[in-house]
Amino acid sequence: MAMDYAKCASDIFSHLGGKDNIISAAHCATRLRLVIADNSKIDKAALEEVDGVKGMFESNGQLQLIIGTGTVNKVYDEFLKITGLTEASKEDVKKAAASQAPLWKRILKVPGDVFVPILPAIVAAGLMMGLVEALGKAIPGFASTDWYGFLDMVSNAAFAFLPVLVAISTARVFGGNIFLGAVVGLCMIHTGLLNAWNVANPDAINSFFGVTDGVIPTWHLLFFKVQRVGYQGHVIPVILAVALMCVIEKWLHKHVPEMLDLFITPLCTVLSTVFITFTIIGPIFSMFENAVLAGAQVLITVGFGIGSAVMGAIYPLTVVMGLHHMYNVIEAGMLSGELGKNIWMPIASSANFAQFGACLAVAIKAKNAKTKSVALPSSLSASLGITEPAIFGVNFRFMKPFVCGMIGGAIGAWFGALSKIGATTYGVTGIPGLLAIDNIPLYAIMLLIAAGIAFVLTWITWKEDEPKKKAAPKADAPKAPEKAVITCEAGTIMQPAIGKVIPQDQIPDETFAAGILGEGIGVEPTEGIVFAPFDGVVSSVADSKHAIGITGPGEMELLIHVGVDTVAMNGEGFEPLVAEGDEVKAGQVIMHFDRDAIAAANHPDTVVVLLTNSDDYENVKITTD
Amino acid sequence: MKTFEYIIKDEVGIHARPAGILAKEVKKYASKITITNEAGKAAEAKKLMAVMGLGVKCGQKVVVTIEGDDEETVAPIIEKFFEDNF
Numbered sequence: 060m061a062m063d064y065a066k067c068a069s070d071i072f073s074h075l076g077g078k079d080n081i082i083s084a085a086h087c088a089t090r091l092r093l094v095i096a097d098n099s100k101i102d103k104a105a106l107e108e109v110d111g112v113k114g115m116f117e118s119n120g121q122l123q124l125i126i127g128t129g130t131v132n133k134v135y136d137e138f139l140k141i142t143g144l145t146e147a148s149k150e151d152v153k154k155a156a157a158s159q160a161p162l163w164k165r166i167l168k169v170p171g172d173v174f175v176p177i178l179p180a181i182v183a184a185g186l187m188m189g190l191v192e193a194l195g196k197a198i199p200g201f202a203s204t205d206w207y208g209f210l211d212m213v214s215n216a217a218f219a220f221l222p223v224l225v226a227i228s229t230a231r232v233f234g235g236n237i238f239l240g241a242v243v244g245l246c247m248i249h250t251g252l253l254n255a256w257n258v259a260n261p262d263a264i265n266s267f268f269g270v271t272d273g274v275i276p277t278w279h280l281l282f283f284k285v286q287r288v289g290y291q292g293h294v295i296p297v298i299l300a301v302a303l304m305c306v307i308e309k310w311l312h313k314h315v316p317e318m319l320d321l322f323i324t325p326l327c328t329v330l331s332t333v334f335i336t337f338t339i340i341g342p343i344f345s346m347f348e349n350a351v352l353a354g355a356q357v358l359i360t361v362g363f364g365i366g367s368a369v370m371g372a373i374y375p376l377t378v379v380m381g382l383h384h385m386y387n388v389i390e391a392g393m394l395s396g397e398l399g400k401n402i403w404m405p406i407a408s409s410a411n412f413a414q415f416g417a418c419l420a421v422a423i424k425a426k427n428a429k430t431k432s433v434a435l436p437s438s439l440s441a442s443l444g445i446t447e448p449a450i451f452g453v454n455f456r457f458m459k460p461f462v463c464g465m466i467g468g469a470i471g472a473w474f475g476a477l478s479k480i481g482a483t484t485y486g487v488t489g490i491p492g493l494l495a496i497d498n499i500p501l502y503a504i505m506l507l508i509a510a511g512i513a514f515v516l517t518w519i520t521w522k523e524d525e526p527k528k529k530a531a532p533k534a535d536a537p538k539a540p541e542k543a544v545i546t547c548e549a550g551t552i553m554q555p556a557i558g559k560v561i562p563q564d565q566i567p568d569e570t571f572a573a574g575i576l577g578e579g580i581g582v583e584p585t586e587g588i589v590f591a592p593f594d595g596v597v598s599s600v601a602d603s604k605h606a607i608g609i610t611g612p613g614e615m616e617l618l619i620h621v622g623v624d625t626v627a628m629n630g631e632g633f634e635p636l637v638a639e640g641d642e643v644k645a646g647q648v649i650m651h652f653d654r655d656a657i658a659a660a661n662h663p664d665t666v667v668v669l670l671t672n673s674d675d676y677e678n679v680k681i682t683t684d
Numbered sequence: 685m686k687t688f689e690y691i692i693k694d695e696v697g698i699h700a701r702p703a704g705i706l707a708k709e710v711k712k713y714a715s716k717i718t719i720t721n722e723a724g725k726a727a728e729a730k731k732l733m734a735v736m737g738l739g740v741k742c743g744q745k746v747v748v749t750i751e752g753d754d755e756e757t758v759a760p761i762i763e764k765f766f767e768d769n770f
Contacts, residue, residue, distance in 0.1 A: 570705070575705055576701065576707075576708075577704070598733035606700050606736070608732070608733035608736055616731070618700060620700050626699050626700075
């Protein structure tokens, strides 16, 4: 029988001495963790008897109730409902802050959030793909070599299957199961569907479906007609599909009985998501795509290059929407039509190259190492015509570079149209486009105009988000407490961990408490960080990683021992950041430790700070809270 | 100079706490007492940090050297101490 979470939560609540007595509530994998104002008001015996509570103990100011994996979160949700408390995790503070932004801002933020984690997969691949393809065009015969085939495969894999990466990342952003997200993404580019890049290629359609009329077959599902075309090159429909999936999944998790959850929820989630995607999201998108396509074709005929300029401006937007793969249709049509040359390509090239210029400006101007390291290869890849990393990873995220790129693209495209240049093939833009254009100097000037304008505008208007960056480390990286805990004639020992300083005799360990290892204090940590307590040299780091010895001024030998009996954890949950012989400065972070891991191993996490040679000094003074 | 060999039986090896107890003990005597681990690294027994730095584990052998005026009397005491504590 499924547990009654609401009853469990309300039973727990009834023994806690009222709502005002609960300061905060959180949970980990198995436990409900409560911070209680006055422990004397709670009925511990009764708490242990509550149905669903498998155990209880107190640790570093928290009352921890063991409830169990998979159920604790549900009890926790109920508990929040009853108490009216809110989750106070960092994530939620962030979310709360984000939810105050206007809706359109939050929506625009989604593609960036989705793309940032994918960047490692696509930035380098994009650059390599651009290079390989450029070499294939530049060196006669290279395109037919084995190396070309191999390199092309490796570098374009991330792009060929981009919807899967996008799906996984989206599932993570929206809190769904990433594997189900991956399945949805995989469905959208399933090998049983025609590759979206081939929709305008009758030969490919004929050979793929075994038909002769070049028409893509459809499935009849209920009253929907589904064209059997994949979503290669798409981003927005994938994000929409997986976002929808997350909503469905969460709803089902709540409403499906626990016993059937593992079977019913994934099945219904994937089935309904993919169905809705192919019957509703997809068709709406292809309607939209066709409208854009038709509109684009009309647009570029507008005189004096104005239509082309407009197209150059909105081109990157269509890349964001994932519509750009449709343009092959236009390009192929131009080549085979009366014009005989591809005048679409200069527009696309201007637009792409302008994004390169904007991204390059960010790469050069950015001080943040991470931004720089993403922007530089992304811009190079954009210069070769692969703009996704630059657009999603950089320009669109910061928005201003994106807009500057649109302006540069518009002016470049305008110049391209007026100079009447055209390409002899399709599918290449940027620098490789030099090989496909009928007038190389004019094309080069066009690229320079597009990129130059975008670069200069970005350089002038875009500023790195300084205050945000300054605030972030403050919130995320707590500073060392500026308080001396032990002083003697040799020097001062600062408090090495954040939390309440307790006298030595209250350290929950006889040996430490009795002062056999020297005089000292304990800190009941609230953060899993150890700071260097003075300028000194690391004299030892325990193999089990939980203790660090430091020799300080006047030969002070200090032992910082995290937790009690934590040697038994064999280093799990401890991450010393220094090694024997390292010099450290007061306040420097020397170790991270995982308080949850220590609690899970049933040890107190008191940070024991002992001056092991306190006998050598006469005036040892201890300060506690 | 007196020496003896000892194989550590304590599960956690010579860790902070046992090392501390040892440091306390040896400070009572005039002799210089050194512990050498299997790798040949030596540490003065009264220096807690140095002893911990040896990283001696359960089942490993240490060589203990006692050198000084009271070595004759101290050696058996220290040997006994190792047997009791490690």
